[in-house]
Amino acid sequence: MAISKRVVLHFPSRLVEQPIIYKLVKDYNLVLNILKASVTPKEEGLLILELSGAREDYDRGIQYLTDIGVRIQSLGQNIMRNDARCTHCGACVVICPTGALTLDPKTRMVNFHEDKCTACELCVLACPPRAMEVHF
Amino acid sequence: MTRTIAEINEKIRKGQAVVVTAEEVIDLAEKKGVAKAAQEVDVVTTGTFSPMCGSGAFFNVGHSKPRIKIGGGRAYLNDVPVYTGIAAVDIFIGATAIPDDDPRNRVHPGPFNYGGGHVIEELVAGRDIRLEVTAYGTDCYPRKRLQTWINLKDINEAVLFNIRNAYQNYNVGVNVSDNTIYTYMGVLKPNLGNANYSTAGQLSPLFNDPYYKTIGIGTKIFLGGGIGYVSWHGTQHNPDVLRSDNGVPRRGAATLAVIGDLKQMSPRWLVGTSMLGYGATLSVGIGVPIPILSEEILRYTTVKDEEIFAPVVDYSEAYPGRSSEILGEVSYGELKSGKILIQEKEVPTASLSSYPRAVEIANTLKEWIMKGEFLLTEPVAPLPGVEAGITFKPLNERPIEDNRRI
Ligand code: SF4
Numbered sequence: 245m246a247i248s249k250r251v252v253l254h255f256p257s258r259l260v261e262q263p264i265i266y267k268l269v270k271d272y273n274l275v276l277n278i279l280k281a282s283v284t285p286k287e288e289g290l291l292i293l294e295l296s297g298a299r300e301d302y303d304r305g306i307q308y309l310t311d312i313g314v315r316i317q318s319l320g321q322n323i324m325r326n327d328a329r330c331t332h333c334g335a336c337v338v339i340c341p342t343g344a345l346t347l348d349p350k351t352r353m354v355n356f357h358e359d360k361c362t363a364c365e366l367c368v369l370a371c372p373p374r375a376m377e378v379h380f
Numbered sequence: 381m382t383r384t385i386a387e388i389n390e391k392i393r394k395g396q397a398v399v400v401t402a403e404e405v406i407d408l409a410e411k412k413g414v415a416k417a418a419q420e421v422d423v424v425t426t427g428t429f430s431p432m433c434g435s436g437a438f439f440n441v442g443h444s445k446p447r448i449k450i451g452g453g454r455a456y457l458n459d460v461p462v463y464t465g466i467a468a469v470d471i472f473i474g475a476t477a478i479p480d481d482d483p484r485n486r487v488h489p490g491p492f493n494y495g496g497g498h499v500i501e502e503l504v505a506g507r508d509i510r511l512e513v514t515a516y517g518t519d520c521y522p523r524k525r526l527q528t529w530i531n532l533k534d535i536n537e538a539v540l541f542n543i544r545n546a547y548q549n550y551n552v553g554v555n556v557s558d559n560t561i562y563t564y565m566g567v568l569k570p571n572l573g574n575a576n577y578s579t580a581g582q583l584s585p586l587f588n589d590p591y592y593k594t595i596g597i598g599t600k601i602f603l604g605g606g607i608g609y610v611s612w613h614g615t616q617h618n619p620d621v622l623r624s625d626n627g628v629p630r631r632g633a634a635t636l637a638v639i640g641d642l643k644q645m646s647p648r649w650l651v652g653t654s655m656l657g658y659g660a661t662l663s664v665g666i667g668v669p670i671p672i673l674s675e676e677i678l679r680y681t682t683v684k685d686e687e688i689f690a691p692v693v694d695y696s697e698a699y700p701g702r703s704s705e706i707l708g709e710v711s712y713g714e715l716k717s718g719k720i721l722i723q724e725k726e727v728p729t730a731s732l733s734s735y736p737r738a739v740e741i742a743n744t745l746k747e748w749i750m751k752g753e754f755l756l757t758e759p760v761a762p763l764p765g766v767e768a769g770i771t772f773k774p775l776n777e778r779p780i781e782d783n784r785r786i
């Protein structure tokens with residue numbers, strides 16, 4: 245069974261120079277799409293990937309990453325809504341490109357569907373009370 | 381059918397007042413008819429929760445030992461500059477004030493993460509705030525520097541005083557240019573990418589009393605989670621605009637100045653707000669009770685989203701250039717459907733005003749009144765109405781010659 249998942253990889257600085265991506269492609273037959281990458285000197289590297297491949301390959305690839313010391317998070321956890329700050333104004337619904345923020349026409353409350361969020365962060369500064377938070 | 385405020389208050393005291401929200405009264409009047417509904421209902425409650433830049437607060441922080449004259453000096457609350465040009469230890473913070481070192485729009489669009497509105501929210505939440513003062517020193521106020529934590533509970537007075545709130549109707553903001561723009565109406569995507577509006581529609585206070593027949597100076601209201609009063613008409617109050625047959629203005633019209641003791645308010649209803657690329661401000665919760673003094677007053681409160689119209693304005697050129705051109709009119713019913721038609725294009729809509737919060741305010745006010753905790757007040761003077769002859773003046777510039785002496 246083929247799967248496709250978005251994950252966030254945190255690399256400790258000692259791994260930043262390693263050809264990890266090459267290995268994921270070559271040894272685990274994964275197709276990857278880099279959504280965001282940043283490496284700061286002395287700090288850890290951060291990579292947001294869409295990984296696709298056979299379920300078995302995906303699991304082995306994730307296992308490999310865990311073994312060498314990469315910390316993995318699934319992407320939905322990275323943008324979180326601080327429900328105490330959200331006023332349900334609705335300003336974000338026209339900003340989110342993926343339909344992860346939608347208005348319930350009955351209650352007029354805004355729902356956040358984490359599974360649809362690609363962590364593009366467009367909503368973060370567009371939200372007037374700053375309820376959409378980036379968590380790494 | 382007529383009723384006086386005194387009679388309504390008598391019923392409130394006895395716990396017998398019939399109170400419904402401006403949303404509930406629509407169904408009620410449809411079912412029972414306006415006459416019957418007017419007989420039954422004593423009060424209709426309204427609500428709105430939106431960014432309102434015309435907000436701010438006065439504080440008297442108390443006298444330090446030795447004394448310092450903040451008046452005429454410089455003062456900051458959590459690095460946000462406050463106005464000091466009043467008495468020795470009175471200060472005023474405006475919702476849109478931002479720290480001197482805020483990057484503003486140097487890298488556009490600036491985030492405006494923290495400003496006067498956020499200070500007000502934090503104070504109301506009970507957090508300690510840094511007060512820093514430099515003063516010039518006098519014989520009776522010798523001190524020149526002061527740095528201290530202050531807390532809302534320790535200072536003498538804290539008065540929310542908003543010079544313009546609760547706009548009766550507002551523009552729908554769009555962008556016809558090719559670039560995204562960052563405005564007080566939110567982020568507007570290019571080529572009519574979205575349309576943003578900012579009132580609660582059928583629940584909004586002044587839509588339910590379009591000619592200010594009950595709301596006046598001295599009207600007691602829900603303000604910031606506590607009790608406040610209408611203190612005056614707000615700035616830019618402009619009642620004489622185009623109106624529909626039901627009396628509801630089709631353009632921005634009346635505004636309210638409101639006042640209340642900040643110490644009894646709550647951070648849920650005073651929320652520090654950041655408009656990307658525009659500035660910092662404060663979102664304010666306001667609810668006004670409307671006494672049903674007659675059938676006519678009740679009929680006004682039955683207004684619904686489909687019967688309230690707002691102008692669509694381009695914020696890329698028309699608004700900044702002060703052109704009065706509009707791209708059309710849409711009803712709040714259409715706006716709330718999630719998309720509107722502008723120049724034959726389907727445009728997704730978004731609100732800056734929280735409808736669920738407006739419902740919550742109207743319900744809270746309803747509860748207060750039903751429990752007998754909130755009596756209505758008789759206005760001491762009316763707000764200027766259509767007949768007042770107010771015209772909305774632009775600033776006509778007159779060049780100042782270099783050598784002109786005053
Ligand atoms: S813009 Fe922010 S506050 Fe408004 S509904 Fe979206 S997440 Fe909530």
Ligand code: SF4
Pocket residue numbers: 323339340341342343344345360361362363364365366367368376
């Ligand atoms: S981060 Fe992007 S995808 Fe996720 S909710 Fe915000 S706007 Fe939508």
